[in-house]
Amino acid sequence: MTPEASADAMPPFLRLGALGRLRRLFQAKRWSELAEAMGAGPIWAFDRPLPPAECVRLLAEVFGPAEDLSLLVTGNRPRASGGGEIRSTFQCCVLWGEAGSWEERELEFDLHLGSRADGAGAWCVSYLGFSVR
């Protein structure tokens, strides 16, 4: 995803709340902005609560050297929403290439996201979790 891609240029299932921005920042490896976009936390990463900064430090460590980093959203399941919050579970796959070889890696997981309108036309994260599919 390049910066010029606007939210309107996304397929409908990617426009659900804050996912589009998280995805764009992750793929571009803009780690500090990603930490900010993840909200106040904690982030439930595979049953472990993590502060956003720690979560992003781990992501940067694993995916920093990756080539062609891509977060693919293969589906979504809306969850009970209310009070201005929308919740969804996204089936995701991270794909990346290893530097210096043609090896390709994939990691599938579920991303659970609660988003809230920030009043200025954007969405911010109210809950974020990852689990094994």
Add this chain to the structure above:
Amino acid sequence: MGLPRLVFVTYFRLVPTTQIGVFKRCMRLIQHLVSDFEIHLVNFGPLPERDALFTELRPRLRLQELPDDGLGNALSRMLEEIAPEAIVLGETPLRGSMRLAHRVASTRGVWQVCIENYYGDFAGGFFPAEWPRIDRWLLLGLMPGGQAGASAGRVEIVPPLVRFPPGGAGGERDRVTILGYDQQTLLMGALLLRRLPPSQQADIVVSPEWEALIEKQRETLGRPGHRVLVLPGDDELSRSISRARLVLGKAGYQQVVESVALGAPIVCQICGGGVDEQLIAPHLRPYVRFVATEEDLERVMFDVAGWLLDPPSLPWGAALGAVVPEPAAHAARRLRELVAQRAQQAPG
């Protein structure tokens, strides 16, 4: 001097359901390019030996058989040796071997053209933004209001690669066409026909392996007025759809837009690897219904009855055929232009 070279990259899968659409659309384009280019074909998965058009074209193609082990190196060597004008990706390189082919081509600086579905307004901005190293996009689909196509920036939109029957459909719209290439869709077709009057005419399109199944379903799939078409060619298939008041097919994007392009609404069997309902553009939704189960079929029968009793007039069909009588030849011309744009952008 030899012909300029193109490398087409495509795939054919049999599980979870047969996925031949990407391969087919490449063949439909190649038939109009093979006299002007030396065509190299990289196909991931088995070759669809029974595909009539492929069989016809095969002697004129250079098939590149690459090993699974060390595929990246093999692709890189192949591109170095062939030095093509462009690599044509049959579909967006989301993952797997298609993604690797895109990565290798990008590293080698090969001009890349990608064929994809035109899912609606967002597609023209979305694909170039998501895959910035793909140089040009050829999007296949139906635009609102029956418009034949559009061109903007790196994107060219053209109609689906159907074949409008020469001289018209050859009769009134009087039948239901079941595209039962896979068992699940064929059985859903049987459930549909069971709900229709016994006199309803139907064309049942199947792969040879399902002929025995049709024998067993004689009560619903072998009534008088039913024709069984085993792997028909493009001409026969388009004639059938052009005479259909309704198509029942797999939820593959090409089956959807090709039916609608030929003027017939479609009921789609949801399937693995198929298109998501959310990706059907708003202007197509009035003519598309999705079903996964018999209960779903029951829910769409009201619409089915409406389509059969009072067929809607779709803004494509014969009107589109009058503007673009041969969509595959038209798309091949556009593809040729997209490939030629490389020369305009080459340094110096």
